[in-house]
Each structure stands twice: as C-alpha cells, then as structure tokens.
Amino acid sequence: MINYILRRLLILPFILFGVTILIFSMIMMLGPYQRLSTYIEDPSQLKGGDVDQLITKYGLDDPWYEQYGRWVSGVLQGDLGWSESAGQPVTEAIASRFPATFELAIFAVIPVVMGGIWLGVLSAVHHNDKLDHTIRIFSTIGWSFPTFVFGLLVLMVFYGILGWFPPGRLDNWALTVVMSDGFTEYTGMHVLDGILNGNFDIVVNSFRHLIGPIFTLAIVWWSFILRITRSSMLETLSKDYIRTARAKGVSENVVINKHARRNALIPVVTVAGPMVLGLLGGVVITETVFGYRGLGQYAAQAAAQLDYSGILGVAMYFSFLLILINLLVDVSYAVIDPRIRLE
Amino acid sequence: MNFLSKEPLVQVKGLKTHFFTEEGVVKAVDGVDFEINPGETLGVVGESGCGKSVTSLSIMGLVESPPGKIVEGEINFQGTDLTKLSQKEMRKIRGNDISMIFQEPMTSLNPVYTIGNQISEAIMLHKKVNKEEAKRQSIEMLEKVGIPLPEQRVNEYPHQLSGGMRQRVMIAMSLSCDPQLLIADEPTTALDVTIQAQILELMNDLKESYGMAIMMITHDLGVIAEVSDRVAVMYAGKVVEYTDVETLFKDPEHPYTWGLMNSIPKLDQTVERLEAIPGSVPSPLNFPSGCKYNNRCPLATDKCREIEPELETISEGHQVRCWHYKELERLKNERAETAKIK
Numbered sequence: 001m002i003n004y005i006l007r008r009l010l011i012l013p014f015i016l017f018g019v020t021i022l023i024f025s026m027i028m029m030l031g032p033y034q035r036l037s038t039y040i041e042d043p044s045q046l047k048g049g050d051v052d053q054l055i056t057k058y059g060l061d062d063p064w065y066e067q068y069g070r071w072v073s074g075v076l077q078g079d080l081g082w083s084e085s086a087g088q089p090v091t092e093a094i095a096s097r098f099p100a101t102f103e104l105a106i107f108a109v110i111p112v113v114m115g116g117i118w119l120g121v122l123s124a125v126h127h128n129d130k131l132d133h134t135i136r137i138f139s140t141i142g143w144s145f146p147t148f149v150f151g152l153l154v155l156m157v158f159y160g161i162l163g164w165f166p167p168g169r170l171d172n173w174a175l176t177v178v179m180s181d182g183f184t185e186y187t188g189m190h191v192l193d194g195i196l197n198g199n200f201d202i203v204v205n206s207f208r209h210l211i212g213p214i215f216t217l218a219i220v221w222w223s224f225i226l227r228i229t230r231s232s233m234l235e236t237l238s239k240d241y242i243r244t245a246r247a248k249g250v251s252e253n254v255v256i257n258k259h260a261r262r263n264a265l266i267p268v269v270t271v272a273g274p275m276v277l278g279l280l281g282g283v284v285i286t287e288t289v290f291g292y293r294g295l296g297q298y299a300a301q302a303a304a305q306l307d308y309s310g311i312l313g314v315a316m317y318f319s320f321l322l323i324l325i326n327l328l329v330d331v332s333y334a335v336i337d338p339r340i341r342l343e
Numbered sequence: 344m345n346f347l348s349k350e351p352l353v354q355v356k357g358l359k360t361h362f363f364t365e366e367g368v369v370k371a372v373d374g375v376d377f378e379i380n381p382g383e384t385l386g387v388v389g390e391s392g393c394g395k396s397v398t399s400l401s402i403m404g405l406v407e408s409p410p411g412k413i414v415e416g417e418i419n420f421q422g423t424d425l426t427k428l429s430q431k432e433m434r435k436i437r438g439n440d441i442s443m444i445f446q447e448p449m450t451s452l453n454p455v456y457t458i459g460n461q462i463s464e465a466i467m468l469h470k471k472v473n474k475e476e477a478k479r480q481s482i483e484m485l486e487k488v489g490i491p492l493p494e495q496r497v498n499e500y501p502h503q504l505s506g507g508m509r510q511r512v513m514i515a516m517s518l519s520c521d522p523q524l525l526i527a528d529e530p531t532t533a534l535d536v537t538i539q540a541q542i543l544e545l546m547n548d549l550k551e552s553y554g555m556a557i558m559m560i561t562h563d564l565g566v567i568a569e570v571s572d573r574v575a576v577m578y579a580g581k582v583v584e585y586t587d588v589e590t591l592f593k594d595p596e597h598p599y600t601w602g603l604m605n606s607i608p609k610l611d612q613t614v615e616r617l618e619a620i621p622g623s624v625p626s627p628l629n630f631p632s633g634c635k636y637n638n639r640c641p642l643a644t645d646k647c648r649e650i651e652p653e654l655e656t657i658s659e660g661h662q663v664r665c666w667h668y669k670e671l672e673r674l675k676n677e678r679a680e681t682a683k684i685k
Contacts, residue, residue: 240450246405247445248465248516249438252430262455338455338500 001341004334008327019319020075023312024068030308032060036323075316081309085302090313099188100169101294106189107210108217108279116222117261117268120229124264125256127234133224142223147282151216151289158212165212167290170272174205213286220282221275228271233264266337273329280318351378351419352523352556353402358416359368360394360401363409369627371397373580374416376654379524382549384557386571388564388603392539392624395560399526401426402558403443404433408538421523439469442517446529448510449515458485459497462516469520484515488545507538511545518549523551531566543569564607568592573660576600579625579635582654586661596657596668598640601675634666642667643675 027035032055055061059070074080078091080088086093123135145153160167170178170190177183177199178190191210194202236242237260245259246252280296287296295314302310334341360372372394379385387395400406402418404425418425420441425433429599437443442465445451446484453461462484463477472480478497485493488511510530517525527546531539533535547570550557559570567574567588576584576599595601602620622639625631633651637643646666654664665671 240445240447241453243405244445244513244516244558245453245464246450247403247437247443249434249436249468250464251434257451259456263453336455338457 001334004341005327005331008330012323012327016320019316019323020072021068023282023315025072026315027071027308027312028064028067034308035060059218066150067070070259080313080316081315083302083307084179085305085310086298086309090309094295094313094317095311096188097293097295097298099294100292101287102211103189103191104287104292105279105283108214108221111214112221112225112275113119113272115152115169115218117229117265119222120226120268121233121256121264122263123226123230124233124237127193136230139223142219143232145220145286147216150219151213151286154212154216158250165208166217167209167212167292169206169209169293170202171205171209174202178201186275208292209292211291213292216289217279217282221279224271224275224278225268228268229264233260236260236264239263244262262336266333269329269333269336272332273326276325276329277322280322302343350381350408352381352383352421353379353558354417354419355398355402356417356419358398358418359414360397360406360411361414362411367628370580370630371411372401375575375577375580375582377575377582377585379555379556379558381523382550382554383572384559384570386567386574387558387560387575387577388567388574389577390562390624392627395577396528398577399443399528399558399560402526403432403437403441404428405437435469438465438517438522439520440522441524441526442520442522443526444510444513444517444530446532447532448506448513451513452509454501457498457500458504458512462497462512465516466519472632480519481515484519485512485516487500487549488512488515489541490515506534507542510534510538510542511524513544514549516544518553518555521553522555522633524556524558527559528560529562530559532561532563539566546570546657564592564603576603580627581635581661581664583636583664584662585654590661596661596663596671597665597666598642598671598674601671602639605678613622634664642670680683 033051036051036058038052080090081092082088083093088096113267119139121133123132126132142150154165155167159167169175178181178185178193183193183197183199183202185193187193190206191203194200194206206340237256239260239333242255242259244254250259283296284299285296286292287294288300291297295317298310299314301307302314355375355377355526358372358375359370360367362371375398377385377387387398389395397406397411401413402420402425405534406413406457413426416426420436425436454457459478459481462481463474465473466472466477466480470477482493482497485496490496490511492507496504496508501512504512514530525546530546531542533624534542543566546557549555553638557570559566561567571588573587574596575582576591578599584591584595584600586596589601592604595604599620602618605618606620608617620639625635625638632647633649634640634643634647637647640647642665644667650666652664652666654662656662657668
C-alpha cells in the first residue's frame with residue numbers, strides 16, 4: 001500500500017513537468033508584446049518606456065527553452081508574475097482567495113459524496129418503488145440544470161424573495177469584526193476562524209452566505225454521484241456473491257451495507273476524479289454568480305480582463321490541485337479494492 | 344444418517360414457483376415433487392431452463408421477489424413448511440441447516456473481503472463464538488476441504504485463488520455450520536475436468552463424515568452417476584422421472600431420460616454419431632398443451648398433446664410422467680438392433 005502511494009508520488013514531478021510545458025506553450029502562443037504584461041510588476045513601467053527595450057530586457061525574443069527555464073525557475077520560487085486584475089502579485093492573490101474556495105469546496109463535497117451515495121443506495125434498494133422514482137425525478141432535474149441557471153434561481157428565491165441567504169462571503173458588520181484586531185484569522189476560513197475565536201455570530205453569518213453556493217454546487221454533482229451509485233449498486237446486487245451472502249443467512253441490511261456497497265463504490269470512486277474537475281469549473285461559475293470572493297471568481301475576473309499572469313497562475317494552481325486529488329482518488333481506489341492494492 | 348429412515352429430511356410437494364414478468368407468467372417450476380432422505384444424495388438433472396435451479400432457490404427462500412413467487416406447494420424440512428416461514432426465520436435456517444454452493448466459483452465470493460472474513464461471517468452468524476474462535480474454525484474448515492497452507496490462505500482475497508480452490512472455499516463456507524442439507528447447483532460445471540473429479544470426490548468424502556444430505560443439481564449425467572443415490576429428471580418445470588441411480592441408467596422409462604442417455608457416449612457401444620434430442624426446450628412463456636415434451640417426443644400421440652400425464656409409480660421407488668412409457672421398450676429394441684447391424 002505504502003509502495004503504491006510512493007510510486008504514485010514519484011510520478012508526480014513528471015506530471016507537473018508536463019503541465020508546465022502545456023501551460024507554457026499556451027503562453028508562447030501569445031506575441032512578445034502580449035506576453036510582456038506577464039512580466040511587468042508595475043504597469044507604470046510601460047508608460048513612455050521603450051517597449052522593444054523591455055522585450056529584450058526580459059528576453060521575450062529568446063529561444064523558447066531559455067524562456068521556459070526562466071519561467072520554471074520563477075514558478076519554482078513562487079513567482080507567478082503580477083496580476084493586473086487583482087492589483088497584487090499572482091501568488092498573493094491566490095493565497096488570499098484560496099481559504100474561501102477551500103471552505104466552499106469542503107462544505108460542498110461532504111453533502112455531494114455522503115448524500116449522493118446514500119440516496120443512490122436507497123434508490124437502488126427500493127428499485128422501481130415510489131421512493132426510487134422520486135429520487136430519480138429530482139436527480140434528473142438537478143442534472144439537467146446548468147450551474148449558472150440554478151445559481152441565479154437560488155439567488156433569486158432565497159435572497160431576492162425570502163432574504164435568507166445573501167451573496168458575498170460576510171455581511172458588512174461581520175466583515176468589520178473579522179478585520180478588527182480582536183479577531184485572529186488563523187486559517188482565512190471564516191467558519192473555522194469563528195469557532196476558533198469563539199465568535200459564533202461569525203460562524204452563523206458565514207454559513208448563511210455559504211448555503212447558496214453550496215446548494216448550487218451540490219445539486220448537480222449530487223445527482224451525478226447518485227446516478228452512478230444507483231446503477232452500480234443495482235448491478236452489484238445481482239452479483240453471485242450477493243446471492244452467496246444471502247445463502248449464508250446474512251440479513252438484508254448487512255448484504256447491502258457490507259457486501260454490496262463497498263463493491264458498488266468502486267465505479268463511484270472512478271468518476272470522482274472527473275467530478276472534482278467539474279466541481280472546480282462549477283466553483284468559477286458559482287463564485288461569480290454569488291459574488292463570493294474566492295479563486296473561481298478571481299479566475300473569471302482575470303479571464304475577463306485578459307490578465308494573463310492571473311489566468312496562468314490559477315491554471316497552474318488548479319492543475320496541481322487536480323493531480324493531488326487524483327492521487328487521493330487512486331489511493332482510495334486501492335483502499336476499497338484489494339485487487340488493485342495487491343497487484 | 345440412516346439411509347432407510349422412514350422420515351424424509353426434505354419433502355417437496357407440488358411446488359410451483361412462478362415469475363410474473365411483463366411478457367407474462369413464467370412457470371419456471373410447475374408442480375415439483377420429491378423427497379430427500381437424511382444422508383442421501385439426490386441428483387436433479389435436466390437441460391438449462393428446466394427449473395432445477397429455481398427449485399433449489401425456492402428451498403432456500405432466495406427466489407427474487409418480485410417477480411418470483413412460490414404460488415403453491417409445500418417444502419417440508421424437519422417438520423416445518425419452509426414456504427410459510429418469514430425471511431427472518433429463513434435466515435436462521437440458511438447457511439445453518441441448509442446451505443448452498445453455486446456454479447460460478449469465480450464470482451461467488453465477495454472480491455473485497457478476505458476468505459477468512461467470509462467464512463467467519465457464516466460461523467459467527469449461526470454459532471455463538473467470538474472472532475478469534477471463528478477464524479480458528481475457518482482455518483480448520485479450509486484444512487478439511489484440502490486447501491494447502493490454510494493459516495496463510497485464510498488472510499487472502501478470492502482473486503488470489505484458482506477456480507478449483509475457490510470452489511473448495513465455498514464448500515468450506517457452506518459446511519462450516521454442519522448443515523443437514525447441502526444444495527449444490529452445478530458445482531463443477533465451470534471447472535476443468537480434472538478439478539471436477541477432485542471436487543466431486545471431496546463432496547462425497549465430506550458427505551460421509553458430516554452425514555448430510557446433498558441435492559446435486561446438474562445437467563451432466565456423468566456427475567449424476569458419480570454421486571447420486573436417487574435421481575429426479577426435470578423437464579419444463581416438472582419432474583418427469585424419479586428413481587434410484589442404477590435403474591435410471593439401466594432402465595430409463597421416460598422418453599426424455601432415454602433421449603438424454605443416447606446423447607452421451609458409452610464405452611460399451613459403437614455408434615456413428617450420438618443422437619441429439621430434436622428441437623429445444625420450449626419457452627416457459629409458451630409451453631405446449633398436454634405433455635410438455637410432446638413436440639420433441641418420438642412416442643407422442645394426440646392424447647399427449649391434449650392431456651398432461653401425472654407422475655405415476657410404475658414400480659417400487661420408480662415414478663414416470665408419461666402415457667406411453669411401455670412403448671419405449673420397442674424403441675430401445677429397435678435401436679439395439681441397428682447398433683448390432685452396424
């Protein structure tokens with residue numbers, strides 16, 4: 001098992017190398033003038049200065065491998081360039097927004113995975129019952145709504161009409177509290193910080209702001225996981241070893257929760273990787289719709305303002321995250337299925 | 344253990360298990376009667392789709408419901424009618440008094456749990472023992488079914504064993520709670536011929552030492568000859584001939600049994616080609632009226648096409664479901680003549 005994880009970790013640098021090549025080739029598709037902006041710390045440098053001179057200075061006409069070497073060494077030192085859309089270096093922009101997105105993602109993934117699997121199993125066990133039909137109708141609705149439409153609907157109903165779940169990350173009064181000296185930002189995640197500071201008004205307030213985006217993100221992927229779990233569970237329940245378990249005198253509860261579910265989860269884990277990719281895409285849209293200041297909103301904003309350093313930085317960051325998540329997926333695969341672990 | 348015991352262990356009377364599907368009612372088992380005495384092996388033989396597996400699943404109470412349902416009949420096991428028991432009561436019997444092994448050893452074990460875990464589960468369900476004791480008993484069982492290095496194998500997963508070994512594990516699991524009856528649904532069909540013989544031998548040995556009865560379901564007459572005391576031949580959801588194994592092979596009285604016998608090679612006869620029974624098993628959705636074998640039977644008459652015969656006792660312990668079984672003698676003689684001429 002440890003060997004398996006180690007082997008996977010050894011491959012990691014090679015994958016990252018591939019990712020940097022890919023991202024860099026995207027940079028190289030831009031002309032030297034456009035690329036200049038990714039190397040400029042302060043836009044005022046461009047005013048009056050000789051642009052061609054700057055191009056030579058930053059070596060934008062050099063052969064691609066020299067440029068790649070410089071870019072990679074910059075990336076390795078944590079220097080991703082200056083972000084015009086954020087008004088700060090890309091690294092700082094990402095660091096300041098990451099906790100917000102992390103908070104959102106964690107709170108969204110828990111209901112997606114737990115709820116999706118639970119409902120999927122329930123749906124399969126009550127195959128073709130009323131309960132199964134109801135669950136399937138809701139999953140079809142959830143799955144067919146684009147995130148931005150659903151997000152706007154949630155915003156309209158729960159904020160516009162009911163006024164329950166406002167957009168943004170915090171109300172103004174709460175923001176003042178968070179910014180004040182009496183409040184220590186340990187993690188940048190407001191729910192956790194609120195608990196650590198013993199200020200439960202902040203916890204409640206940030207939850208009220210989180211529910212809309214969580215709901216929007218969860219509904220699509222809920223239906224996704226539910227469908228996969230349901231069909232996989234149905235298939236597993238017709239397997240010979242389920243009949244063997246029943247022939248042993250095992251109760252139906254144990255048949256479902258011990259013998260069937262673990263096997264049924266193998267394909268679910270397989271799709272968890274692509275699901276995370278989709279979730280990250282969903283984060284960009286959801287954060288934009290809800291005005292939630294996180295990485296997704298930053299990505300959208302950078303793209304809209306042609307902030308190349310910002311786009312590339314976020315792309316690098318997301319790919320790194322994806323690789324880590326895929327590693328996690330593969331490891332959980334091996335935990336569930338001994339046939340993979342013992343290969 | 345007493346072979347001549349008056350009280351049968353299992354008594355199936357007029358069992359009808361039907362499946363209610365969208366295409367119609369599938370009468371998979373349509374009036375099956377037989378008995379199994381303690382310590383006896385009953386062979387159940389027939390082509391695919393004749394209802395032999397559904398019969399065994401009915402005894403286990405494992406017919407998928409819906410669509411399946413036991414619509415009529417009794418299954419008496421040690422004085423209780425199993426068809427009347429609740430699922431909860433059935434669970435106490437399954438794996439304990441009656442256990443079952445299946446055709447596909449490759450897929451019959453759960454791939455994500457160790458062999459030890461799966462055998463211990465059965466033991467802990469039916470005996471009041473702790474985990475350690477259950478594991479110790481599992482190792483003991485693995486040893487009994489001839490698995491080498493049982494202490495090591497007990498911690499392995501099914502995919503690390505061969506098909507024959509997995510079937511041995513299944514046997515170990517099914518015998519772990521000393522059942523009175525072991526139902527074996529084509530236990531050797533998926534195995535290599537050499538392994539088949541080993542498994543059958545193992546089952547015969549264990550039957551002796553455990554004194555249990557076996558219901559051996561198979562389509563292989565060779566297997567029947569090897570292990571059975573009595574045989575029930577099934578066709579289209581019904582028993583068509585029921586007798587002891589010697590009589591069945593020496594003197595089959597139902598034209599279907601006779602057809603089956605002619606379709607397998609015999610060492611003492613030279614024939615140009617083996618005879619197949621013409622046609623195929625009718626669809627259970629669309630059985631012919633009268634005797635269900637009438638469309639394939641060389642003796643079929645109008646009477647056969649109209650009225651279904653009953654299972655008739657023609658001599659002590661020999662029952663046949665046929666209007667014209669006496670005429671089969673003529674066909675047998677004709678065939679013997681042609682064999683001589685050649």
